[in-house]
Amino acid sequence: MKLEVKNITKSFGETNVLKGISFSVESGKALGLLGRNGAGKTTTIRILMDVFHANSGEITLDGKPFEPRKVQIGYLPEERGLYPKRKVLEQMIYLAMLRGVSRKTAATNAKRWLERLEVSQYQDRLLETLSKGNQQKVQLASTLVCDPEIVILDEPFSGLDPVNSQILQDVVQELIRDGKIVIFSSHQMSYVEEFCEDIVIINHGEVVLSGHLDTIKRDFGKDQLVLSAIDMSPEEFSNQIRSRLTDIVQITGQTKEDVIVRLNEGVNRRELLAKLSQLEDIAIEHFETYKPSLNDIFVASAGE
Template identity: 45%
Template sequence: MLAFDSAAKRFGPVAALDGCTFEARPGRITGFLGPNGAGKTTAMRAVFGLVRLDAGAVSWRGAPVTGVERARFGYMPEERGLYPRMRVREQLLYLGQLCGRTDSDVGQIADRWLERLGLADRATDRLDALSHGNQQRVQLIAALVNEPDLLVLDEPFSGLDPIAMAAMADLLAELAAAGATVLFSSHQLDLVEELCEDVVIIDHGRIVLAGDLTDLRAAVPQRFVDIRYRGLAPDWSRLATVQVVEAKDGHARLQVDRDADLAAVVAAARSSGDVVSFAYQPPTLSELFRQAVAA
């Protein structure tokens, strides 16, 4: 398990990390979320010793993180961390050797991932000859050549098309199912909601929400109603316990209290037209996120 315990880091007057405490558990995918500049990248770099904490600690399996442990970690930074003029397979071998693997071991692992991600025929190309999406795939392989126990990825889905995003999501799920600890950041909250069991939300260097996503959604006192209808838009202002989250032709999403009169909501919709569908739901991850960073 990866654990942050009261981690703090300042850059001049800016508190990039302000007493951060959270965990990423083995065999699970943890989504690490926050607005731009919230502290996500600083926290990830602290795992690898690229940022020295002012206070607090990062631990792995209950012990301080050392170079031995980091040789079993995989890291995919948001900014390209590879050599653009170096050939793809050559640099994968080099990076794997830095982690202490033998040439033959790294070669087999690299070739397996190149084949899996559709890059076997580009293995001898220079990195800068590849498209952005293929460079992103190579960067992922670079994080996997040491068969890591912990995988930390900073915006891994950036620039990928929908097919490539689905393939990477499946891959991360597979790695977690095999026992790896996976922590990744993303601004694509719909993807995080679909993929992650756990989420950690950071804002201005502080953890504002963390835990099992299902439990976090269930704990919110408000519920949401999605209504699709035919006809004129209902006058939701007549319902005191209803807040309109989104409204457009034929559809409305409403925030209601747990004890709200749902029959009155349906009646208001029927007063203007025909109700096509009605769904009573906990908040989405996007709604959780907005509530957490606005608090």
Template identity: 45%
Template sequence: MADSVLEVRNICKKYGSRVAVDDLSFDVLQGEVFGLLGPNGAGKTSTIRILMDIFKADSGEVELLGGLPGQSRERVGYLPEERGLYRDQRVLEVLVYLGRLKGVDGAKARNRALELLARVELEEWGGKRVKELSRGMQHKVQFVACLIHDPELLILDEPFQGLDPVNVEMIKGLMRSLVSEGKTIVLSAHQMNLVEELCDRILLIDDGKALLYGSLKEIKRDFAPNSVRVQAADLPVDLPGVVASERQGDVTLLTLEGIGAQEFLAGLVAHDVQVESFERAAVPLNDIFVAMVQGNTTPPQGSLSTAEKAKAR
């Protein structure tokens, strides 16, 4: 198992009588994309601000890159949800300043800024004032700002906000290449399709508490209904274990009972059915998110225990 770059143990944060973060524990592993998910007001931003040492936790412990939060500001890149830039200053000037605040010397920060601006196709905008840039461009510059010091860990709060599909693809590509360079990313986003695409593991929180925690694949498998999608030329109607079937174009969604997918596939083969495609029906993360947050479902045994384990540690 990879080393943890971030270990959070039982952190709590209250604002007056309102509990923002309630006994939260989780780990982020080296080289992964970790999704921090939750509805608005769930406590994500408060949690992130505690990680960044902008807020202090009332109780609990955080170990970030082997030290206390705030001890390794130079090694962490942070893109806050509430973000902006000095509007009256020039793009390059702002980037160099933010780089210097991260401890990078001026010339190096400048070179790095130029290189990154080229990567997000803004190389010609370095000399322009920030206010002359479109919103989307400003978002990309903000993204560049959090990479200027070549951080090991990136904490990205809603990085896709305000971006068009082309730029979303660009940022996604950039994130993938950062991960391939060995960086770790903590991603907080509301676009569940993007989270599904990018994240290895997730933590879903609501009201400051952990609802789901663990590998995205495992969680999806745990939540998956016992159903399969089959495409076959001639599917018999009286297959054993099938309690419902629904045609979806060429594919038939079969809900099973008392039989596993593997066993059902063996049965199809035994019945000499010409199977063209066969897959376990997965449930979209979006549905899991909505169901969990609305309290329509309880976490399946596996995910619950993962979350419970995280809390118990």
């Protein structure tokens, strides 16, 4: 299966929230939808789920118009919510049946997911009697109870402690292995890096960066190097670079210990190394290719 979002736009009144969002994702892959607060991630997801209608654009599944209620979708909305005064198992069966699953299969699936998420002991308890973390797990189990082909998770890690986050990570990995399409939005870049092959960064309703994560990282790190000098703080070293090496490199960033530089056009790293070796008062300690984290890429793409 291939889900494609093509150039969707959406406005609320005079505000243009989405200005032509496009991306695609295939079975067995996860797509990370990234962006700052208010960038348009949740609106994109809600248009996918037909909660809102797009003003223009198209969503297709294997080339045909996408109708969310005709495909099994597990949807975990940003606004979590179940029935606090109903029993856990009872409402999971209900939600699965609403998606057309038979009562028997719904019961089997519900028990299986409660077991998998380590909350099966609460199946006959009222939801409101569970801790917030366990309620989150029940919500996730309810998302998956219909045995979905497409899983859409809006901020799935928010509110989870590290142990529960790990369980969720494992579950998402399993879904990917089982050939599901997984789309999720998150602010936590480490989780996205963990299992997303593709990412889409949205800023002010526009896609500012998208593609295969490894390729993005490689392209982003291209011609950039990490440098440090013995007995010199990154600030001092930066000043030295600015005053003596501007014809070769430009500083693009700084970490606690290193300085990140980009080679000027037409300059290669051999030339930089030669130049550095000529500076007798600077002893180079660290010289390597810059490998950006997703966080670095996100800040560079979505930061103001």
